[in-house]
Amino acid sequence: xxxxxxxxxxxxxxxxxxxxxxxxxxxxxxxxxxxxxxxxxxxxxxxxxxxxxxxxxxxxxxxxxxxxxxxxxxxxxxxxxxxxxxxxxxxxxxxxxxxxxxxxxxxxxxxxxxxxxxxxxxxxxxxxxxxxxxxxxxxxxxxxxxxxxxxxxxxxxxxxxxxxxxxxxxxxxxxxxxxxxxxxxxxxxxxxxxxxxxxxxxxxxxxxxxxxxxxxxxxxxxxxxxxxxxxxxxxxxxxxxxxxxxxxxxxxxxxxxxxxxxxxxxxxxxxxxxxxxxxxxxxxxxxxx
Amino acid sequence: xxxxxxxxxxxxxxxxxxxxxxxxxxxxxxxxxxxxxxxxxxxxxxxxxxxxxxxxxxxxxxxxxxxxxxxxxxxxxxxxxxxxxxxxxxxxxxxxxxxxxxxxxxxxxxxxxxxxxxxxxxxxxxxxxxxxxxxxxxxxxxxxxxxxxxxxxxxxxxxxxxxxxxxxxxxxxxxxxxxxxxxxxxxxxxxxxxxxxxxxxxxxxxxxxx
Numbered sequence: 387x388x389x390x391x392x393x394x395x396x397x398x399x400x401x402x403x404x405x406x407x408x409x410x411x412x413x414x415x416x417x418x419x420x421x422x423x424x425x426x427x428x429x430x431x432x433x434x435x436x437x438x439x440x441x442x443x444x445x446x447x448x449x450x451x452x453x454x455x456x457x458x459x460x461x462x463x464x465x466x467x468x469x470x471x472x473x474x475x476x477x478x479x480x481x482x483x484x485x486x487x488x489x490x491x492x493x494x495x496x497x498x499x500x501x502x503x504x505x506x507x508x509x510x511x512x513x514x515x516x517x518x519x520x521x522x523x524x525x526x527x528x529x530x531x532x533x534x535x536x537x538x539x540x541x542x543x544x545x546x547x548x549x550x551x552x553x554x555x556x557x558x559x560x561x562x563x564x565x566x567x568x569x570x571x572x573x574x575x576x577x578x579x580x581x582x583x584x585x586x587x588x589x590x591x592x593x594x595x596x597x598x599x600x601x602x603x604x605x606x607x608x609x610x611x612x613x614x615x616x617x618x619x620x621x622x623x624x625x626x627x628x629x630x631x632x633x634x635x636x637x638x639x640x641x642x643x644x645x646x647x648x649x650x651x652x653x654x655x656x657x658x659x660x661x662x663x664x665x666x667x668x669x670x671x672x673x674x675x
Numbered sequence: 676x677x678x679x680x681x682x683x684x685x686x687x688x689x690x691x692x693x694x695x696x697x698x699x700x701x702x703x704x705x706x707x708x709x710x711x712x713x714x715x716x717x718x719x720x721x722x723x724x725x726x727x728x729x730x731x732x733x734x735x736x737x738x739x740x741x742x743x744x745x746x747x748x749x750x751x752x753x754x755x756x757x758x759x760x761x762x763x764x765x766x767x768x769x770x771x772x773x774x775x776x777x778x779x780x781x782x783x784x785x786x787x788x789x790x791x792x793x794x795x796x797x798x799x800x801x802x803x804x805x806x807x808x809x810x811x812x813x814x815x816x817x818x819x820x821x822x823x824x825x826x827x828x829x830x831x832x833x834x835x836x837x838x839x840x841x842x843x844x845x846x847x848x849x850x851x852x853x854x855x856x857x858x859x860x861x862x863x864x865x866x867x868x869x870x871x872x873x874x875x876x877x878x879x880x881x882x883x884x885x
Contacts, residue, residue, distance in 0.1 A: 560881070563880070566884070570751075572853055635881055
């Protein structure tokens with residue numbers, strides 16, 4: 387009987403041990419919560435690469451230590467992987483910078499035709515500086531509200547009566563065609579009136595007649611208030627307008643006319659500009675005075 | 676022989692140099708010697724590069740078609756030495772372009788069905804362009820037939836990446852039609868013919884460039 391009770395007690399104790407075993411395990415082992423900051427622009431992002439460990443319970447079994455050891459191995463692997471990734475990212479950045487430098491060098495070489503010449507590179511830099519100065523000058527001379535443009539008048543034009551297109555009946559001439567052929571001596575005109583957003587350009591055109599062998603002259607310049615222009619006008623320096631109108635017959639970008647329009651800061655008005663929109667500024671000689 | 680990447684780089688240099696040259700002339704800034712020299716250098720390279728081929732890239736063809744006509748027109752906007760300088764440069768560029776397009780017989784292209792009609796109409800009645808050159812005036816009817824043939828060709832070649840050399844030569848003739856306007860006004864004193872030539876030029880211009 388005693389023997390029977392002892393074996394029963396042993397069996398009961400074993401049963402209890404098995405039942406309560408899970409409650410002696412750590413309650414949480416979370417992977418993926420150990421973090422370090424990565425700077426991304428102005429924001430600091432936090433990237434999780436591993437976790438902290440929380441243990442509860444008083445009896446830590448060998449299996450638990452196995453888990454902890456495995457977890458630390460995982461953390462180690464995660465750190466190694468993260469460091470490897472960081473290394474790769476830095477490698478990519480260094481490579482990108484090198485490519486960028488090479489590209490700039492090549493571009494300079496390409497446009498100058500001399501890959502190694504520092505003189506040529508200096509020339510390009512000078513040109514860029516000059517271009518920047520020119521842009522600054524243009525910005526100063528442009529109406530900051532964007533509401534006024536300038537036009538140089540021919541002697542036969544009377545601003546008190548308005549300004550009229552040279553050939554309003556020539557409807558078939560496209561904006562791009564007007565820009566491309568407008569500077570040619572034999573151009574028969576179109577329904578568009580050329581104006582410029584830049585006073586600098588207007589002054590240049592008023593003093594040197596490109597349509598008459600660059601002869602010196604002193605033509606009148608008028609300022610046009612676009613808010614009083616009743617017809618449609620097209621700011622050809624606007625990329626969206628360029629995309630729509632400064633294209634060839636197949637709808638492809640037409641780089642040459644875009645460059646022409648940008649250089650002259652061109653804005654075209656359809657058919658006529660009413661007298662109310664025109665203010666006579668005078669001749670360059672008068673403006674200097 | 677340069678590879679494709681190298682050729683594309685050289686084409687980009689030619690395009691930029693041409694634009695720099697033309698923009699400066701249009702805005703009254705005068706003749707850009709550096710840009711001109713680059714254009715000459717590139718055309719000389721291409722002449723050697725494409726000596727044995729019958730077609731050349733469209734980007735280069737476009738430049739070849741317009742360059743002499745544009746330069747000639749701009750030379751008229753300047754005076755004295757500057758004008759002469761531009762005209763001299765224009766003529767030199769024309770010579771280089773002609774050298775680039777040499778070597779492939781027009782007869783070869785005439786066999787291509789797409790171009791047969793165009794060549795036939797141009798050659799009719801003593802050659803359309805020869806008649807213009809010699810002051811015989813503008814043949815409206817012949818022009819209409821030529822225009823129709825040219826229109827269908829332009830639709831077809833739009834998707835092509837290269838153009839046959841002999842066809843580029845024809846396009847140059849069309850693009851330079853507006854230069855006859857000066858000849859008919861100043862040399863032949865035929866204002867009406869000059870007017871008709873200009874109108875025809877504008878139609879062709881829209882077809883091949885605009």
